[in-house]
Amino acid sequence: xxxxxxxxxxxxxxxxxxxxxxxxxxxxxxxxxxxxxxxxxxxxxxxxxxxxxxxxxxxxxxxxxxxxxxxxxxxxxxxxxxxxxxxxxxxxxxxxxxxxxxxxxxxxxxxxxxxxxxxxxxxxxxxxxxxxxxxxxxxxxxxxxxxxxxxxx
Amino acid sequence: xxxxxxxxxxxxxxxxxxxxxxxxxxxxxxxxxxxxxxxxxxxxxxxxxxxxxxxxxxxxxxxxxxxxxxxxxxxxxxxxxxxxxxxxxxxxxxxxxxxxxxxxxxxxxxxxxxxxxxxxxxxxxxxxxxxxxxxxxxxxxxxxxxxxxxxxxxxxxxxxxxxxxxxxxxxxxxxxxxxxxxxxxxxxxxxxxxxxxxxxxxxxxxxxxxxxxxxxxxxxxxxxxxxxxxxxxxxxxxxxxxxxxxxxxxxxxxxxxxxxxxxxxxxxxxxxxxxxxxxxxxxxxxxxxxxxxxxxxxxx
Numbered sequence: 001x002x003x004x005x006x007x008x009x010x011x012x013x014x015x016x017x018x019x020x021x022x023x024x025x026x027x028x029x030x031x032x033x034x035x036x037x038x039x040x041x042x043x044x045x046x047x048x049x050x051x052x053x054x055x056x057x058x059x060x061x062x063x064x065x066x067x068x069x070x071x072x073x074x075x076x077x078x079x080x081x082x083x084x085x086x087x088x089x090x091x092x093x094x095x096x097x098x099x100x101x102x103x104x105x106x107x108x109x110x111x112x113x114x115x116x117x118x119x120x121x122x123x124x125x126x127x128x129x130x131x132x133x134x135x136x137x138x139x140x141x142x143x144x145x146x147x148x149x150x151x152x153x
Numbered sequence: 154x155x156x157x158x159x160x161x162x163x164x165x166x167x168x169x170x171x172x173x174x175x176x177x178x179x180x181x182x183x184x185x186x187x188x189x190x191x192x193x194x195x196x197x198x199x200x201x202x203x204x205x206x207x208x209x210x211x212x213x214x215x216x217x218x219x220x221x222x223x224x225x226x227x228x229x230x231x232x233x234x235x236x237x238x239x240x241x242x243x244x245x246x247x248x249x250x251x252x253x254x255x256x257x258x259x260x261x262x263x264x265x266x267x268x269x270x271x272x273x274x275x276x277x278x279x280x281x282x283x284x285x286x287x288x289x290x291x292x293x294x295x296x297x298x299x300x301x302x303x304x305x306x307x308x309x310x311x312x313x314x315x316x317x318x319x320x321x322x323x324x325x326x327x328x329x330x331x332x333x334x335x336x337x338x339x340x341x342x343x344x345x346x347x348x349x350x351x352x353x354x355x356x357x358x359x360x361x362x363x364x365x366x367x368x369x370x371x372x373x374x375x376x377x378x379x380x381x382x383x384x385x386x387x388x389x390x391x392x393x394x395x396x397x398x399x400x401x402x403x404x405x406x407x408x409x410x411x412x413x414x415x416x417x418x419x420x421x422x423x424x425x426x427x428x429x430x431x432x433x434x435x436x437x438x439x440x441x442x443x444x445x446x447x448x449x450x451x452x453x
Contacts, residue, residue, distance in 0.1 A: 115261040120238050122265050137261025139345040
């Protein structure tokens with residue numbers, strides 16, 4: 001068994017998110033709302049060697065299959081990611097990360113005066129634009145470090 | 154107009170603008186013909202921020218159409234102080250009225266509120282966001298004086314927080330207008346507005362000094378630089394003083410220049426300018442009546 005396999009072992013059922021930009025693994029978990037509270041087993045490899053990326057992160061979530069919409073949200077922080085759905089140790093499905101038109105309830109608007117930051121029954125909603133995302137309520141554009149605006153709640 | 158609500162100037166096409174302004178012209182020419190157009194209908198005025206012109210002109214406009222208004226009153230005297238959300242407030246009020254006019258201190262408030270109601274909702278200002286009905290009356294005033302194509306307009310003052318500026322700039326992209334923006338560096342147009350103007354292919358230039366472009370302007374739209382935007386009183390005074398116009402400033406302008414202001418002004422336009430042929434800001438404010446009548450008549 002190689003050193004790599006020791007660090008990130010195979011899973012029986014679930015999702016493997018591979019080729020994540022180095023250092024973004026914990027943000028991937030955050031954007032997907034995976035914090036272990038549902039009891040799922042999660043393995044994370046950070047800055048492991050990669051032929052393609054030099055260094056990459058890898059995330060394995062057991063007993064949970066990501067939906068296409070969840071996968072698409074990943075494009076904001078890990079556009080190179082590949083997603084494999086695993087069933088009985090085999091790759092049952094490969095999902096491609098595609099940029100969504102709209103991201104709902106994932107990011108918080110950096111404009112403190114935006115209505116989505118008030119105590120109102122409304123989810124944040126961001127339109128995906130050329131080089132970032134834009135709040136559909138107040139128009140604020142986030143271009144860099146999108147992961148810093150992941151909704152903490 | 155394609156939508157039931159008027160939230161932002163982004164949704165206004167050239168045809169939408171022209172339809173409202175044409176009807177406003179008809180109303181201005183013969184207001185008596187519209188005296189009973191909205192008889193029996195009620196407009197709710199929900200102002201979560203102070204307002205004089207916008208609120209009174211909506212009130213007057215609805216009454217001149219034969220309709221009536223109900224006023225939420227001040228925030229202090231309403232259920233907002235008990236912690237009610239805006240979403241709940243508008244859901245209750247839509248049961249009382251045929252349309253809602255909303256002013257709120259948060260950006261995006263009108264868009265969110267419109268998602269909770271079925272009656273038409275009009276944004277009368279959302280924080281530093283948008284003020285599309287001011288834009289319609291601004292466009293009406295510009296059209297009356299110069300037409301809306303092949304014009305050069307300078308917008309000066311607080312471009313960062315000025316919602317009237319944001320709405321006007323976007324609406325003008327529907328027309329053949331060259332737009333110059335004059336402000337201190339710290340109050341430049343926000344990135345989101347510059348992005349929109351760029352996307353719309355607008356002819357836009359930014360300046361810190363009015364002098365270099367004043368002679369070529371058909372319209373100078375002045376806005377107030379708000380004291381509260383500056384942490385330091387001296388800095389405010391220094392900046393505000395540079396963006397003040399008086400009769401001497403206007404000596405370099407074309408005789409045809411129209412000076413506009415959404416009001417209230419503080420001291421950014423000297424009172425002596427009122428007496429010149431350039432001053433159109435009071436006429437502009439008065440245009441709020443036929444334009445808002447036309448808008449209500451279109452939406453209701």
